[in-house]
Amino acid sequence: MRGMWLSLLAVMLLLVQSLSAAARPESFADLAEKISPAVVNITTSTVVETNAGPNPIVPEGSPFEDFFREFQDRNRGGDGAPRPRRSSALGSGFVISEDGYIVTNNHVIEGADEIIIEFFSGKELEAKIIGTDPTTDIALLKVEADGPLEYVSFGDSDIMRVGDWVVAMGNPLGQGFSVSAGIVSARNRALSGTYDDYIQTDAAINRGNSGGPLFNLDGQVVGVNTAILSPNGGSIGIGFSMASNVVTRVVAQLKEFGETRRGWLGVRIQDVTPDMAEAMGLEKASGAMVTDVPDGPSKEAGVEAGDVIVSFDGKEVEDTRGLVRQVGNTQVGKAVRIVVFRDGKTQTLKVTLGRREQSDGAVPAVQSGEEPAPEVEPQEVLGLTVSPVTDELREQLSLDDTITGLVVMDVDEEGDAYEKGVRAGDVITEAGQNKVATVADLEERIASVKEAGRKSLLLLVRRAGEPRFVALSLED
Known part of the structure; x- marks a missing residue:
């Protein structure tokens, strides 16, 4: 009997070791070999005007007079004007289709007049810009190749958990194709943008990794490496990748329209605090408080300042960030139902969404009324x-x-x-x-x-x- 229990215990220990090995791979070599052909290095160049700066003071007749004159001539054109020069920058990206569509960061290619894509094989092709979205810092490029290209697919970033293994690949500090591994340190990070949804990772990300992919262990892209938090400009294990579920929607619109088309509700909002909820009689501090209603979709639907939006298109609204993302991800022109809390009870309104990109500069509408005679003393x-x-x-x-x-x-x-x-x-x-x-x-x-x-x-x-x-x- 004792021997049987010992055998059973040995089997269980082997099973635990096997599961542990499955959770922590001994090597990422197979994965790196699989994904490398779809990852690219990006070199951009821009023509900039040189600034000649102040003229050096050289005494007339000095032996250095001719030297400085020749130096200035080399940096100026024949008419004495500053001579243009090319400025280069490096970044990363990845191929998402066999016909040559490539994703990278907008800041990698912004302002560039030439974009060169270097593939893992060493082959180089010039790329053109299909569309950009500065809001999420995503850009879509296109190259024309002789044949089908190796590409990678997007994965579901929403199912990634803190502690999951991830692999980053790119062109850090211009050193060429490099792979680093780490874990998901946090999810749903917001940095500064309205539509931010970053995966935080401790996989090494440095300058030049921008625009490169963050992979899960199935070789699917779950993020686009975009930023790092660092006091010295180098990796300290706090990197941020824009979540793939944000990127896929942006890329689809850039591919179809060459631009983004986000839904627009047309309200100014703020989070509901516990004391605000108590003052209004709300059961919990959630939803988005409407502070102003400019001319636009919500005003036409009857939304008022002071309303609390608690539901949008059938989904509960947790806070302002959640509402902004829900609206932005909804099709322009769609008629949606929103539930607002007003005067102690809920009310359902129907709003036809406008387009966010066309709403910039909208002037808030202020209701006029009879101005009473003011009291003099404060x-x-x-x-x-x-x-x-x-x-x-x-x-x-x-x-x-x-x-x-x-x-x-x-x-x-x-x-x-x-x-x-x-x-x-x-x-x-x-x-x-x-x-x-x-x-x-x-x-x-x-x-x-x-x-x-x-x-x-x-x-x-x-x-x-x-x-x-x-x-x-x-x-x-």
Whole structure:
């Protein structure tokens, strides 16, 4: 009996060792050999004007006079003007189809007048730009080859888990084709862009790796290496790759249209904080608070400032970042249903999405109304010294003629308002999701909210025309 148990234990140990070996490959050589033909080095060149700089001071008759004259002539044209020269840059990319489509970063090829693609075999071809998307830093190129090219496919970045093995390949520091391996350190990282969805990895990524692929162990591209976090310009194990599920949508649009076409809802939004949720009677601090509604799709559909968008096209909205991505990934012209929380209950509206790229420069719509006679003396409320908008204040703060409300003259630095970022010069246009034009209006809203048993009052505050909501505590 004891011998049988020992045999069973030995089998189990072998099984554990086998599973461990499967989880951690002894070598990435087979994978590197498989993917290398589809990875490319990219060299770009741009013509720039040389700056001759100040002329050296050389005494007349000096033996160095002829030397400096010849030096300047070499750097100038025959007419004495600065001579153009070529500036080169290096990057990486990868082939995604046998007919020569190549993906890289936009910053790798931006401004280039010549793009040379070097393949693993050493062959070189000139590429043309099909389209670029500076927002996600993705560019699509095309080469004309004699025959079908080796290519790689995109994988599903959403199923990658923290701790999964990944392999990066590219042209770091101009050293040529190089492979590095690491793990997924984090997911859903945001750096600075609206549509950011980066995979963080500790696989070595350096200058020149930009635009190169990040592979899973099946040889599928799960990210495009884009940026590193480093105090010295070299890899310290914090690299970022734009997730493939973002890249595939961008590439598809660049291939079809030569540009991106993202959905546009037409609202300004901010995240809902717990104190804001309490002030509005929301069950949880989620969704996207509408701070302003410019002329556009949402205004036509009846969306109002103060609404909280809790659902978009059948999917729950977690926060502003989530909503921006949901809208951007939706087809332009599609009619979608959004659910908003307004006046203590939900309401469903139907919005036909516009196009984000055509919305830049849209001017926020401000509702006009009768401007009441302003009170002269500033008064203190909720740690704020406020005064109705007067002609003098309107001129001092460069306010639009249609703006009404209360100008913050001073803020108690020990109060809740100061901690929440309210400052002198801000204009309070709404309180409790109702317009205010006088101190009496504000005091009435405070009393109404207290009577409803709420502990916070929601204010709509504008600074330099930009609106945001702030929830102030009503507790002493």
